[in-house]
Amino acid sequence: MRIFGVILAGGESRRMGSDKALIRLAGQTLLSRSIARLEPQVERLAVSANGDLSRFAAYGLPILSDETPRGPLSGVLAALRWAAPLGATAVVTLAVDTPFAPGDLVPQLCLAAENAPEGLAIASSAKDHPACAIWPVALADPLAAFLASGTKPRVLAFAEAHQAARAQFPDEAAFYNLNTRDDLAAAQALIETAR
Template identity: 70%
Template sequence: MRIFGVILAGGEGRRMGGVDKALVPLAGRPLIAHVLDRLEPQVERVLISANGDPARFAGFGCSVLPDARPQGPLSGVLAALTLAAELGATHVVSTPVDTPFLPGDLVPHLLLAAENAPEGLAIASDETGDHPATALWPLGLAPALAEFLGSGEARVLRFAEAHHAARARFPDARAFRNLNTPDDLAAAEALIRGTA
């Protein structure tokens, strides 16, 4: 089993003032660096899904994949599945760029949950609900995902449910907290500094 990770950094960051969310500073480092720190030890290789100038990610040592057709997170997942297949991987674990508190046991939990999924797809879940953009994707789902996106559909949870995704339950609801607004960023800063 060879598992790659992909950080989904293609969002427009509208609620953050239209900035490149991946590069927004959190505790003195770009947001993407925090996600990379959490994901990299758990996978063989990390990819970054992002459109625009890939040079802005040059310092992170990851291949940058543009979307063939930008349709949200699933376009990034499909690009990662396509490259991962060429490089001999068996699975891809995706996560958004604005989740700096990912659990250190994310991948093992997703793998365990996937054992009970008929197509091997597992999504993260906690007491607040599902977090379908944080998921384990077997490479065999790439054709179905391409067809789904080709139909004009792009909702992650709809695809996950259509393919009988298992839920990997995590106890800490903060692990998948998305930083969508300046207030979210301030709360994350306080958490990191131990003042929350």
């Protein structure tokens, strides 16, 4: 299997008030933290983002824009369409606002995907984290059809329609999601406590 990675950084960050990918946590941007977590686990890495893409030029990674922005699934579709011609078997996605993602995210997703009829698996701890998932490149056309159908583009709805397996992770904090400034402060406190 050839696994590529894509960091989903295309959200509007309304609740945070500024571009989440470039917000600093313990001196590093959330995008830098995501790169450090995912890059060692995949063959190639890219960033899914919208807007002024030049803001990510310093990271030296391919930047993938949505054809039609309809939430995280549009980023997943861009990822699959980027990866397939390069020979990838599947793409693992990681939301940029998940700075504590586990170091074994990709192997655990791959193991879970072996038990899924279409090879799709999502991360789960106390609850599901469908933006952290492994997506076989063969799902590109069904995903494009789903997005074009007018159905509300919910990641979990698509995943469940394609019989996604769950990769179980014991540590809920690994998927701590930063949506607000309060979340950011709490994450900073977690880092300082761990020192």
